[in-house]
Amino acid sequence: MTAAPVFLPGSTIGVMGGGQLGRMLGLAARRMGYQLHSFSPERDTPAGQVADLEVCAQYFDEEAVRTFAKGIDVLTFEFENVPVESIEWAAQHCVVRPAGRVLEVCQHRLREKTFLKAAGLPLPAFMPVENLAQLEAAVAQLGTPAVLKTAAFGYDGKGQRKILKESDLAEVWSSFAGQKAVLEAWVPFERELSVLVARGTDGSTVTYPVCENVHANHILDLTLVPARITETAAEAARAIAVKAAHALELTGLLAVELFLLPDGTILVNELAPRPHNSGHFSLDAAMTNQFEQQLRAVCGLPLGSTELLRPCAMANLLGDAWEGGEPDWAAALGLPSVKLHLYGKKEARPGRKMGHLVAMGATLEAAEALVRDAQARLTRRGA
Numbered sequence: 001m002t003a004a005p006v007f008l009p010g011s012t013i014g015v016m017g018g019g020q021l022g023r024m025l026g027l028a029a030r031r032m033g034y035q036l037h038s039f040s041p042e043r044d045t046p047a048g049q050v051a052d053l054e055v056c057a058q059y060f061d062e063e064a065v066r067t068f069a070k071g072i073d074v075l076t077f078e079f080e081n082v083p084v085e086s087i088e089w090a091a092q093h094c095v096v097r098p099a100g101r102v103l104e105v106c107q108h109r110l111r112e113k114t115f116l117k118a119a120g121l122p123l124p125a126f127m128p129v130e131n132l133a134q135l136e137a138a139v140a141q142l143g144t145p146a147v148l149k150t151a152a153f154g155y156d157g158k159g160q161r162k163i164l165k166e167s168d169l170a171e172v173w174s175s176f177a178g179q180k181a182v183l184e185a186w187v188p189f190e191r192e193l194s195v196l197v198a199r200g201t202d203g204s205t206v207t208y209p210v211c212e213n214v215h216a217n218h219i220l221d222l223t224l225v226p227a228r229i230t231e232t233a234a235e236a237a238r239a240i241a242v243k244a245a246h247a248l249e250l251t252g253l254l255a256v257e258l259f260l261l262p263d264g265t266i267l268v269n270e271l272a273p274r275p276h277n278s279g280h281f282s283l284d285a286a287m288t289n290q291f292e293q294q295l296r297a298v299c300g301l302p303l304g305s306t307e308l309l310r311p312c313a314m315a316n317l318l319g320d321a322w323e324g325g326e327p328d329w330a331a332a333l334g335l336p337s338v339k340l341h342l343y344g345k346k347e348a349r350p351g352r353k354m355g356h357l358v359a360m361g362a363t364l365e366a367a368e369a370l371v372r373d374a375q376a377r378l379t380r381r382g383a
């Protein structure tokens with residue numbers, strides 16, 4: 001067996017996707033003396049703004065993908081919905097980490113759930129749905145409430161419908177317009193958690209402290225680290241993430257979203273084979289941030305310490321904060337241990353992730369109060 005290639009500082013990283021996750025990877029790469037090239041269908045993207053080269057082309061543009069791959073040493077992702085064919089084209093010219101088959105599993109809910117089930121990981125009961133008769137049978141089997149989710153291209157609660165006893169299944173199914181779907185049993189969770197795990201080319205792994213996530217309108221609103229759970233639950237959550245990373249034979253970073261039930265049971269909600277919104281706390285509050293960790297993993301370098309420096313809280317900054325005009329940055333930054341991150345997006349739309357705030361404190365409660373205060377100060381104009 002030949003040793004896996006290692007890419008040292010000075011090498012060129014390619015990233016598929018132009019969003020904030022690619023931007024923060026780019027910043028980590030530059031800090032460590034790497035070049036970063038970004039590839040996405042848009043121009044002047046958050047990633048492209050910090051890249052050495054921003055390529056603007058469609059993911060299915062074979063010639064553009066091949067040219068891009070020839071100009072880099074290793075390709076990684078900040079977005080998993082890249083066509084598998086594009087990844088195969090790239091893999092003929094450069095190293096691709098994580099491998100295309102990992103993306104293929106994670107970009108499709110049904111494949112992901114089937115994979116996780118076969119690997120012995122705990123997850124909510126689910127059934128595939130391709131037509132109304134299958135939906136009716138699945139609801140009869142799994143009961144209500146339940147959630148119908150599109151099999152492909154779902155994120156932040158998009159493409160999901162909750163199904164109740166009185167729901168009109170024909171109407172729900174028609175709103176899916178023939179898209180393949182998965183029906184999932186409703187999980188009466190106590191908390192939502194996530195674990196970030198990095199796995200190196202040698203199969204070694206590191207996990208970050210467990211994140212506790214609070215959503216608003218299906219979008220991540222707040223992450224608290226460390227999660228307010230027992231040590232036993234935290235160890236179980238981290239063990240699940242490591243098991244998933246090994247099962248995928250991942251090289252890179254994986255975020256595992258989890259549900260914690262009142263009886264201590266932990267179930268996997270979904271996977272993302274890349275840095276994750278809930279891991280943004282690590283930019284300020286961990287020894288190695290998730291983007292540096294992704295870089296180390298995909299370059300074949302030793303993984304960094306995931307030690308948490310202080311209890312912290314991360315609050316997302318959505319476009320809604322711009323509704324009454326430019327947010328009051330100075331007011332928020334008047335809190336000296338609050339950190340502001342903005343992604344360079346020109347247009348603030350409601351629900352769009354524009355940036356985030358991180359606060360650290362002597363206790364988790366203090367950090368949470370501080371980040372909430374900072375969030376409120378942004379929009380308290382003239383008060």
Ligand code: AMP
Nearest residue numbers: 124147155156157184185186187215218
């Ligand atoms: P997803 O896009 O699958 O991560 O779902 C978005 C959010 O919807 C999750 O973070 C949960 O808050 C909620 N959700 C998704 N699936 C379920 C479920 N089976 N039971 C209860 N809540 C769910």
